Amino acid sequence: MEKTLLITGGAGFIGSHVVRLFVQKYPGYKIVNLDALTYAGNLENLKDIENEPNYIFEHADINNAEEINRLFTLYKFDGVIHLAAESHVDRSITDPNAFIQTNVMGTANLLNAARVLWKGNEEGKRFYHVSTDEVYGSLGETGFFLETTPYDPQSPYSASKAASDHLVRAYGNTYHMPFVITNCSNNYGPNHFPEKLIPLFINNIKNNKPLPVYGDGKYTRDWLYVVDHARAIDMVFHAGRNGETYNIGGFNEWQNIALVKLLCKEMDEKLGREPGESEKLITYIKDRPGHDRRYAIDANKLNKELGWYPSVTFEEGLSKTIDWYMANDEWLNNVTSGDYQKYYTAQYK
Numbered sequence: 001m002e003k004t005l006l007i008t009g010g011a012g013f014i015g016s017h018v019v020r021l022f023v024q025k026y027p028g029y030k031i032v033n034l035d036a037l038t039y040a041g042n043l044e045n046l047k048d049i050e051n052e053p054n055y056i057f058e059h060a061d062i063n064n065a066e067e068i069n070r071l072f073t074l075y076k077f078d079g080v081i082h083l084a085a086e087s088h089v090d091r092s093i094t095d096p097n098a099f100i101q102t103n104v105m106g107t108a109n110l111l112n113a114a115r116v117l118w119k120g121n122e123e124g125k126r127f128y129h130v131s132t133d134e135v136y137g138s139l140g141e142t143g144f145f146l147e148t149t150p151y152d153p154q155s156p157y158s159a160s161k162a163a164s165d166h167l168v169r170a171y172g173n174t175y176h177m178p179f180v181i182t183n184c185s186n187n188y189g190p191n192h193f194p195e196k197l198i199p200l201f202i203n204n205i206k207n208n209k210p211l212p213v214y215g216d217g218k219y220t221r222d223w224l225y226v227v228d229h230a231r232a233i234d235m236v237f238h239a240g241r242n243g244e245t246y247n248i249g250g251f252n253e254w255q256n257i258a259l260v261k262l263l264c265k266e267m268d269e270k271l272g273r274e275p276g277e278s279e280k281l282i283t284y285i286k287d288r289p290g291h292d293r294r295y296a297i298d299a300n301k302l303n304k305e306l307g308w309y310p311s312v313t314f315e316e317g318l319s320k321t322i323d324w325y326m327a328n329d330e331w332l333n334n335v336t337s338g339d340y341q342k343y344y345t346a347q348y349k
């Protein structure tokens, strides 16, 4: 069936993998990628598909309601997959307003435009909101986040994502907006901006720079290969039940320090260094304020209802990720020049 879909934030890390999957798998769909190209957005991520006939890029800001309304009127979208956001917790601690603006108000602008366009004609339409497991707060040593876990966000980033989740549900309840929400754990893979743990540390190991581990390093995250997140989004967009939430996770918990040591070991092998050489770069630094101790997702609802399960093991995914960063010097050099250096100096001073 022909459809016109809006994907927001498609020039970012996860968005670019989602855009690629949809453009290649659904030649009958017109895919409109809307992105403001902030520091995190990069059209280089989509070089391989930019000339496909079913792909269109729109350089626009979700905070500009007038422009968003114009694009909804122009394209008459049948569905929205909303990923555009400010996404880095550390940046939300230094500049919360940018997160409140884009993640809350930007989402409201999209919801308002969809509501007007679909009013009275909601059948077959879908607003898919891509969210995070961080809305659930922090776990103790045991237990998992379920779809029914109460929201308890702890950082300006997660609070802004929680607010946007609530707005989407409220529009569903009040205006019959057809929607679905997914809350995913930590992604990793190619095209990840090197401010987040895995790509930052790969880049630093490559360049023999210190590896800044926050606090005692015993914080735990559940890691998922980005292509498996994109696969889950495809399944939920097409077969998820209306008005439902699905958790997505890797069934793959790691304490930060164990993960960093694994990364060092893999990189020593790939770079032909002596075993243990990269570990010497590990440096414990002051903790992130309000740092969530542990995240762990129970993704069994998605598995039982739609049969989704990660297709890539962590060992395979990490190896592919390191190989990608080693083979893409130009990409890495481009994104780590200019403003990145200022960010890095301020964050790790």
Ligand code: NAD
Pocket: 008, 009, 010, 011, 012, 013, 014, 015, 034, 035, 036, 037, 038, 039, 040, 041, 042, 060, 061, 062, 063, 082, 083, 084, 085, 086, 087, 088, 102, 106, 130, 131, 132, 133, 161, 183, 184, 185, 186, 187, 188, 193
């Ligand atoms: P990212 O920071 O790599 O990319 C965000 C993209 O959104 C960029 O292309 C950026 O240019 C664009 N954008 C930012 N502000 C915009 C605006 N005002 N208007 C239009 N475009 C704008 O983020 P990511 O890691 O790919 O995350 C994508 C989504 O997935 C986010 O909503 C995030 O909350 C969610 N998420 C991320 C993870 C993760 O581990 N990275 C896990 C779960 C959920």
Ligand code: DAU
Pocket: 087, 088, 089, 090, 131, 132, 133, 134, 184, 185, 186, 187, 195, 196, 197, 198, 200, 212, 213, 214, 215, 219, 220, 221, 256, 288, 295
């Ligand atoms: O759980 C999903 C979330 O995962 C997403 O919603 C966010 O968009 C994404 O950024 C990510 O958030 P985290 O804060 O978990 O990811 P980050 O890579 O920033 O940090 C992972 C862990 O590593 C965390 O415990 C903090 C720690 N860390 C991070 C950096 C950048 C360090 O010890 N040192 C660092 O320099």
